[in-house]
Amino acid sequence: METETETEIDIEIEPVIEKKSLRSPGELVAVVEALIFVADEPISAKLIAEILEEDRESISAAIDNLREEYEGRESGLQIREIAGGFQIATRTELHEDVRKFLKTRPSAKLSLASLETLAVIAYKQPVTVPEILEIRGVQSASAIKTLLEKRLIVTKGHKETVGRPMQYGTSKDFLIQFGLNDLSELPSIEDFEDLVG
């Protein structure tokens, strides 16, 4: 292990001596930014230093630099220090617009439970909750609620049996989101038969 003496010649710019950084200060800021950006969780200066094989001081300097840069230009993003690490986040003032976007973004993303329920409804429609339970073997109430909210399914009137349960089928939005012109385009098991051979 190398002894890291305090070689504070110029913390600001010179990436410190014996490690012989090959990166210019600008490059260091850039790669630090990239690491903070890709990290799933706040990333500490220590970890960044290890990855880049640079000393802590240069990394801290680079982060300071980066923060100033973000504040200097009127960026929509900020470098936040949180839980001992750094992360990039949107600026607080913009939350209203950000929230609006998050609410309206169209999404076909589904949990596995919802996807299963949707699959049953798509292939068995019109179908009632008890029938879905029968096929899936699990309660599907919350999945159905999600699917209704995402407007992927619609109610299709009551079934004329005991209890007159509500029937469900897929919606126009379902067709759009799954890129189908009509339900006949839904692939059947036979369509993929030869793929499974």
Added chain:
Amino acid sequence: METETETEIDIEIEPVIEKKSLRSPGELVAVVEALIFVADEPISAKLIAEILEEDRESISAAIDNLREEYEGRESGLQIREIAGGFQIATRTELHEDVRKFLKTRPSAKLSLASLETLAVIAYKQPVTVPEILEIRGVQSASAIKTLLEKRLIVTKGHKETVGRPMQYGTSKDFLIQFGLNDLSELPSIEDFEDLVG
């Protein structure tokens, strides 16, 4: 019998036109940056315009601005136009350090067979399994299955010929993974002719 037709709460956003923007150009750039950042897939200028109730031109200008800004400062990030939208991503040159941090290796490449099949689908879409066989001279079933699982291709309905075979085409993920804004960015297939011989 009560028929419950599509109970659709209208969340539709009116593409507002004549609204006087309350945002300064700088603010607009900032909020556009924030939206591109939070979006988990490429976000189109159109959608941004709708969310922010601004016109397309101002949004496009803001995006241009933002791109220049990213290029101007030596950022570790870049604004990319991809799959019909915009996205922030790391700069190519930094891949080694980023990969070191993420501890990822370049992900498993597609097999020769899958790549060939994908090429045929990309250029001939919508295309059926027999048509792919015709060109490749070899069964492509397992390649197609792989491509479907990797979401690089999608089904495109049945072809109205004998046997109504399923047709395939490339997906949005294909554009994203191959760094294309749209299919027209693919070099034309004739351009590969001079490589022959």
Added chain:
Amino acid sequence: MEEILEQYSFDFNGAAPTIVAESRDELRITLGEFAGPLDLLLYLIRKEQANIFDIPIAKITNQYVLYIRLMKKLDFAVAADFIVMAATLIEIKSKMLLPREPSEESDEEIDDPRQELVDRLLEYEQYKSAAQMLYERTTVEQAIFQRGKIETDENNAEINASVFDLLNVFQKIVARHKDEVQMEIHREEISLADMMKNLKRRLFEFKELSVLAFFEEMHTKRELVTAFVAVLEIARAEGVRLTQSSTFADIILRTS
């Protein structure tokens, strides 16, 4: 066999077979895979530095057949498509040997038996180049990374589903509850074809399958017999292996 022993190397971008006869008794083999018969054919033409518009069909055919024999000899499964191409080549070769009728001689545009093959090769080669282009693009793309997760990404693992996923999921559910569904909705006995289909699908999905567990899913004696025949059929025809760790242990079906 003498032929094999001459320095014979198949080397294709590192991704395909290299078969090198190093000495009279040693055959060094590195096997990859050609993407198909056309791929192999193109390779052989390249290796001979032959003009694609004037393929020395006899020579190429011999080499093609030799390659396939070699593969078989080494116990590599040779896909049917490769055999079909061998037949095509042999057919062209024999056509080329036929004496041309005198009346045709004056004709400028004599049908070349190789023409169709050449056209296919040319078209195929375009797509092969396109595949190469795609390959290069992925290499570039893999150097670019997107942002890590942020709070606003939904916390639960969500699936961005396609129609294919929908069908896949549905099939899984049906498989999971096949018996119940059958008893209540259909009531009819499952046919051997369906049983085999079901078995194949699951084998494909899970790569291996306990035969015992599969039999236990059967409700009637008839179904059980059908299941049994299906297992035998599949073991015979589909290139799967049956393994058993010890006598009376469970038998496992594996795709090979």
